[in-house]
Amino acid sequence: GWKVTYEITPSEGASIEAADSAEEGEAFIFKVIPSEGYQIKNIIINGTEEAVKSKDTEAEYTVEEVSEALHIVVEAEKSEKAEYTVNYKKTHSQTLLPMLDEVAKMIELDLNSIDAIAVSGGPGSFTGLRIGSATAKGLGLALGKPLIHIPTVDALAYNLAGNRDIICPLMDARRNQTYTGLYRFDGNQMEIIKPQCAVGIDEIIAEVNKLGQAVVFLGDGVAVFETYIHENCTVPYTFAPAHVNKQHAGAVAALGEIYYTEGKTETAEEHKPDYLRLSQAERERLEGEQKK
Helix, strand or coil: EEEEEEECCCCCCCEEEECCCECCCCCCCEEEECCCEEEEEEECCCCEEEECCCCCEEEEECCCCCCCCCEEEEEECCCCCCCCCCCCCCHHHHHHHHHHHHHHCCCCHHHHHHCEEECCCCCCHHHHHHHHHHHHHHHHHCCCCCCCEHHHHHHHHHHCCCCCCCCEEEECCCCEEEEEEEEEEEEEEEEEEEEEEEEEEEHHHHHHHCCCEEEEECCCCCHHHHHHHHHHHHEEEEEECCCHHHCCHHHHHHHHHHHCCCCCCCCCCCCCCCCCCCCCHHHHHHHHHHHC
């Protein structure tokens, strides 16, 4: 019979059930089984790409009539099990824990089976950050799991992984300020040109203009600063479409996986949100003290 060889990329992404030889002129059947947390991206037989029958569950494939040695390549990729996104006028305190509970039930998740908890660490709404951080810390302490602190602006930029333009997230920080940063991608690898910060819109647009490259703006600050951008941005620019314009848990999780493999974790006790600036109450208190 003809020899059959297999190649799985990455090696832990799937398994194959089949014989290591095939008979001349007969059909050859093999089964591809994706590993937990992976999905099948490509099936290639002797250099020819086959249609993937199922990305997430095991499936059988058939070579109808064997006439030569077979080399079967299975390419797998990490998969996202679930993401729950709501943009509605309810607070984090009303929605966060019910959403977590519903997702866990939907995918039959045993919380003890997770490796770590990725949390969007700020900046953002002070109350929202405190609720999110407190929830992550509570889960981390209860489960004995590490936390992965993901800068919120970085995660927002990662929505556009693979884009060839400069990425400039704009989060509305009030008082003509924005939480922002500057990023570029080489494939899915993100380079931080300017780390997340709280600055005036005039300052970040000036930096964008200095770079002299096309830029994509995204975030809730786009609507706030759109007129200023139109009047002052001198490089070609676009605005990200609505489905990738806001923060997404999937982007936080994707960066969390990268950080986890790099050992960038912290304990629940160590975690603190990044506010990047004083709250309104703290500013007013300092202003009052300065007037005395």
